Amino acid sequence: MTNHWVDIKNANVIVVMGGNAAEAHPCGFKWVTEAKAHNHATLLVVDPRFTRSASVADYYAPIRTGTDIAFLGGVINYLLSHDKIQHEYVKAYTNATFIVNEGYKFDEGLFSGYDEPGRKYDKSTWSYEIGADGFAAVDETMQHPRCVLQLLKQHYSRYTPEAVSNICGTPKDAFLKVCETIATTSAPNRALTFMYALGWTQHSVGSQMIRTAAMVQLLLGNMGVAGGGMNALRGHSNIQGLTDLGLLSDLLPGYLTLPRENETDYQAYVDKRTQKPVRPGQMSYWQNYPKFHVSLMKSWYGDTATRDNNWCFDWLPKLDKVYDVLQVFELMFHGKLNGYVCQGFNPLAAFPNRAKLSKAMSQLKYLVVIDPLATETSCFWENHGEFNDVDPATIQTEVIRLPSTCFAEENGSLTNSGRWLQWHYKGAEPPGEAKPDVDIIAGIFLKLRELYKKEGGAFPDALMNLTWNYRIPHAPSPEELAMEYNGKALADLTDPKDPTKVVLKKGQQLDGFAQLKDDGTTSSGCWIYSGAWTEKGNMMARRDNSDPSGLGNTLNWAFAWPANRRVLYNRASCDPSGKPWDPKRTLVYWDGAKWTGPDVPDFKADSPPSEGMNPFIMQAEGVGRLFALDKMAEGPFPEHYEPFETPIDTNPLHPKVISNPAARVFKGDLEAFGKGKEYPYAGTTYRLTEHFHFWTKHTKLSSIMQPEQFVEIGEELAKEKGIKAGDRIKVWSHRGFIKAVAVVTKRIRPLTVNGQTVHHVGIPFHWGFKGVAKSGYLANTLTPFVGDANTQTPEFKSFLVNIEKV
């Protein structure tokens, strides 16, 4: 979230789309209720199903799954053609004025530079024109035919209300009603928030769906303001934390990135990431990349990391490609992976195409599962009849299962969706011999070290020299680890303005990332978390819930990254002269000498408005990008592409380019996609409020509330197929089938799309063959093995199925 849960109460319009917060985030949704009750907010819900969020909405518009870019592209067209944008904001704070390279083109569904055999783009024309001064060229009048605003108008002019209705199945009047309500927030004193979740991420064009909404927000001037923003309602309690800490194939902590194998020169690696401003006077905060990187390497390798060895740069693994989970299972499927270690993760249920996963895992030499519960993954080799029909004797995988503690049995912090790091405390001992994850990782790691010390082996340098100065080496304390990622001074640090003044003594905890250095005198294991544990102690454990501004920014409750800031980009809540657009929602302001206010300014504190520094300080331009340059795989403007399995078997905008041309599809998976003729219904998976993924079927209360697997279909489809509520039905895709009880509802209505009727089939995914609930089929039996072109997040939300009564 750019904003946070409580801030939702400040919104005037709330759009729940690509998510269903009332069911999936019930206690956060209360802030929607609060906004409606006390801020007269209007709630709009756009979803294929009439969800519980929709049931309390002021207005609900149905949409076909996977077509959100068409819908939101239509919103952009509406805002531009009805002149409902916040002009001053768009001109000053977005790249609307920037002039684009003349080689940039878009034609028949493809952008310039497409490499068809490689399914990727040469993005060199997706760039700015550079002026004689070496900076990006701009046209303040925004009349230049190649300025971003004009290109934007041109690109989305095709997304007429008729085109939107034809693709999305949303009735035209419903679409226009949503547009009108959204457009009211172009006024500087009105704010709109988007609340989305996996309903946007789990598509082959998921990242671009989110981008389209973010562009809407930039046009309306809703980024950086109280009650505005792009608010990703993340799925797990610490998925934000694990992302921040970089536990992904190609990341390092704090959104630093691992080098590719063509980046083996340290200087070239940091220079590329040390973004210089592309407009005069901009901050371009990534200029500090070397400070963050060197401090990380000092945390990991201590005195061994020196300037002379480039801070152990050679020790970092170099990527030949990204090993995302789909790539890893593809390798496993082909017998190219030998071992797999799953910590608190149930991939047999959580990734797509269960038959492929099961075959892949059966080829592993060894599998290690660290979990508090007996998951399907650890038991993938057990025969559970129709729900897991395998023969253990033929599965030669060695499996080791290690019991870990759960939340209640350890100290530590979790980062919520609003970026708050909140500390929690142990309340009891774990059952049996279960151990904390930290101790299990330490146990494995120390045993490995022991073996390498004794036997030698492949490249032991990095693992043998990793800092491990914990008081109890086999059980590092959460407190020590938190202090480590915050970082400390490795030498006396002096005030840059007065070198005689020592700010921090050697060994003291840093106050924040502003103190980081690239000369090896500071360490920090995750720069954005610096400030979480300072000399004042554990800032994450703070519990003062007072809210002096009334906007909900409880600055003394826990710690929010970065720098305890509650609303990101909050400089944009003020006009260029430093005055809040809307005094009633003042977050920060220029007081004549500095930036100050009820939130921590997201800006250079002493830069007066007259200097012209712009609010989006992480960007080299200082402004928000309506044109994404080369940052996205499939184009600088989001374009509607159909899901890989589409019920209409065409793309009404450009029939030759149906689905995402830049998405990676493995051989074999392409053949496993179904066509509309055989599989006429749009399948989509979802969560229930009573369950959490595959855990809560292990708990009695949740299992009592929702004991048995079901599939939701509309009354019209049920009638067509002769299915009554309570009948057992079979649902199958090109990859397999499940059987479940039919729930027939009015919540799913047929839509008219491109001249044909499209029915949705709703598939809650909480059941499996382990747990105290009634056993069921893993819903990922049905889903396709393809992901978003940028993130490789699987397309769980849009696929094709057929159904029949059993």
Next chain:
Amino acid sequence: MKVTRRQFFKISAGGLGSSSIAMLGFSPGEAQAEVRTFKLARSTETRNTCPYCSVSCGLIMHSLGDRAKNAESAIFHIEGDPDHPVNRGTLCPKGAGLVDFIHSENRLKYPEYRAPGSREWKRISWDEAFTRVARLMKDDRDKNFIAKNAAGVTVNRWVTTGFLAASASSNESGYITHKAIRSLGALAFDNQARV
């Protein structure tokens, strides 16, 4: 005297009825929500955070035992933390059933081992488990570690064993997992943020 709602209930439970405390001239600050006190008045309270969705509701876990060295704690009740600015004491149906997660009959208690082709689990010790896991990892790593790629460039990567980290584990678990696993050269390494 400024008393928060929760302190007020503590005082009340200490002996006097709440109405008589109020009559003494101090009343509690405005409540954001109220907890039932009577059954829980003598339990030990521990602050925690719900491990399910990312709203991260504040929790109060009530346990038996007073944290004395030889007293074993047992959590018997969990409710929303009324002081928490986001959930203000509320919990959803999942969160309200958290105590059943802690005490689920499917909690794992001991390290276990399943041999290739076997139909059963065998209980093993932690030392056996760590030794075996380290052995398997080291053998695979030593055999398949790529120090230099085909072009002779130093790449120091290990991609024949994959790792998944847990997005319900703490930041501290996540941090040390990243640190340790990356030092082995691992790249086939993701967490639930990918899906």
